[in-house]
Amino acid sequence: MDRQVDARGWTCPKPVIETKKLLESIKEGSVVTIVDNEVAKENVTKLAKSMAYNVDVKEMGGDYYINIYSQEVVKDVLAQPKKLKEMTILFGSDCMGEGSEELGKVLMKGFVYTLTEYTPYPKALLFVNSGVKLTTEGSDVVDYLRQLESEGVEILSCGTCLDYYNLKNKLMVGGITNMYTIVDKMNNAKNTIKL
Amino acid sequence: MKSEEFYVIAFESTHHAIQTEKDLRTKFKIETIPTPREISASCGLSIKFSKDLFTDVTDLLKKDEKKYSVFRVERVGGQRQITKVT
Numbered sequence: 001m002d003r004q005v006d007a008r009g010w011t012c013p014k015p016v017i018e019t020k021k022l023l024e025s026i027k028e029g030s031v032v033t034i035v036d037n038e039v040a041k042e043n044v045t046k047l048a049k050s051m052a053y054n055v056d057v058k059e060m061g062g063d064y065y066i067n068i069y070s071q072e073v074v075k076d077v078l079a080q081p082k083k084l085k086e087m088t089i090l091f092g093s094d095c096m097g098e099g100s101e102e103l104g105k106v107l108m109k110g111f112v113y114t115l116t117e118y119t120p121y122p123k124a125l126l127f128v129n130s131g132v133k134l135t136t137e138g139s140d141v142v143d144y145l146r147q148l149e150s151e152g153v154e155i156l157s158c159g160t161c162l163d164y165y166n167l168k169n170k171l172m173v174g175g176i177t178n179m180y181t182i183v184d185k186m187n188n189a190k191n192t193i194k195l
Numbered sequence: 196m197k198s199e200e201f202y203v204i205a206f207e208s209t210h211h212a213i214q215t216e217k218d219l220r221t222k223f224k225i226e227t228i229p230t231p232r233e234i235s236a237s238c239g240l241s242i243k244f245s246k247d248l249f250t251d252v253t254d255l256l257k258k259d260e261k262k263y264s265v266f267r268v269e270r271v272g273g274q275r276q277i278t279k280v281t
Contacts, residue, residue, distance in 0.1 A: 106213060106240065110229040 005033040007040060008063060012159065013180035015040045016047050023051060023068065030069035039159055039176055041066060046181065084152055085120035088189035090182075091131035094139075096195060108134070111195070112141040116148055122193075124154040124185045126177070131195075132161045137170035145173040156181065199270040202249060202280070203241040205230050207262050212240035215259070222255075223248050233277045234266055253281065 005022055007015035019033045033044050041057060041064040048055045048068040056067040095104025096111055112134070115121065125148070127135050134141050135157045149155050155174025162168045162176060186192045206212040216227050223244060230241040244252050253265060265281045 102213065103209070106209075106216075106227060109227055110240070113226070113228050 003029065003031050005031065007033055007044075008036040010035075010040075012040060012043065013178045016043050016178065016180050019044050019068070020047055020051075023048070023053070028070065030067060033066045033068065035064050035066065036062065038064075040064075042175060043178055043181065044068075046175070046177070050184070083119050083121060084123045086188075086190040087122040088124045088126060088185050088192045089115075089122050090186070090192060090194045091125065091127045091134060092129050092194060094130045094133040105140075108195075109140050112144045116144050121148060121151055121153045123189065124156060125174075126156050126158070126182050126185060127174075128158040128161050128182065130161075130165070132157045132165060132167055135171060135173050136162070136165075136167040137172055139172065142172045149173060154185075156185070158182065199268075200246055201243055201268055202246065202252075203228070203231065203234070203243050203266050203268055204252075204256065205234050205241045205264045205266065206238050209238045209240055211261050211263070212238060212242065215256075215263075216242055219244075219252065219255070223252060225252075231266075231268060231275070231277060233275065234264075 003022055003026060005015070005018050007018060010018075015033060015035050019031065022031050035041050035044060044066050045055050045057065048066070053068045053070055056069075058065045058067070093104075094108060095101055096107035097104055125145070133139060135145060135155060145155050156177040157171060157174060159168070159176045159178055162171060168176075204215070206215065212227070216225065219225050219242060225242050225244045225248070228241055228243045230239050234241070256263065256265070264279060267278045267280050269276045269278075
């Protein structure tokens with residue numbers, strides 16, 4: 001029996017929260033979440049995948065029907081890449097440390113470059129507030145972040161922040177996320193470093 | 196095996212490094228990186244540039260009176276070899 005979350009007209013992160021609640025309450029079967037925008041579609045999809053569900057998305061009349069169903073295959077523990085570490089880094093600014101802005105930007109560039117040189121890589125990099133300037137047009141570290149992304153590191157920028165700085169259409173690397181996912185990533189990491 | 200060769204300029208002063216980066220980046224494709232650990236005597240900031248820019252960059256640096264050093268970095272697999280050039 002399919003269950004449904006009609007999230008059209010809801011603002012973020014409600015579609016994700018309600019979908020999560022429903023997924024947690026069921027033992028088997030599938031859930032269909034209906035959303036009316038791209039960001040909600042991405043966020044619900046990410047949530048479902050993080051809970052090890054399969055996802056199919058169909059677009060109808062401008063709405064997205066996200067079909068979430070459980071995987072039959074046994075999870076392969078060995079498939080987990082060993083080059084990632086259960087660590088999350090939260091970039092709260094485009095500068096490293098406080099003091100000179102010029103120096104802070106130079107240090108940040110050096111930090112992200114050095115991240116590409118060390119394994120295991122952190123599992124997720126989260127960008128909030130002016131940190132989103134690092135993942136968007138004009139950033140000096142986009143190439144380094146793309147390199148990390150290709151190694152399996154999750155690169156996530158806060159949607160509220162991108163919107164605030166008018167950078168939503170200028171994202172160059174990674175995905176858009178919300179506070180719900182940010183808290184989730186931090187809670188599930190063994191170690192979170194805030195920059 | 197992944198092999199790589201590039202050059203870095205190491206500086207004694209951070210201000211010198213930042214200023215040189217500003218001058219060079221208008222003309223060349225360069226990057227500021229933390230100085231590789233094998234090079235000890237420096238402020239910690241270096242400018243990285245590719246082999247093909249070697250003559251152009253070092254010519255330009257000759258006008259600079261402040262102290263700097265240029266190193267060649269070669270990497271074959273995980274092994275990194277660093278040689279002082281100037």
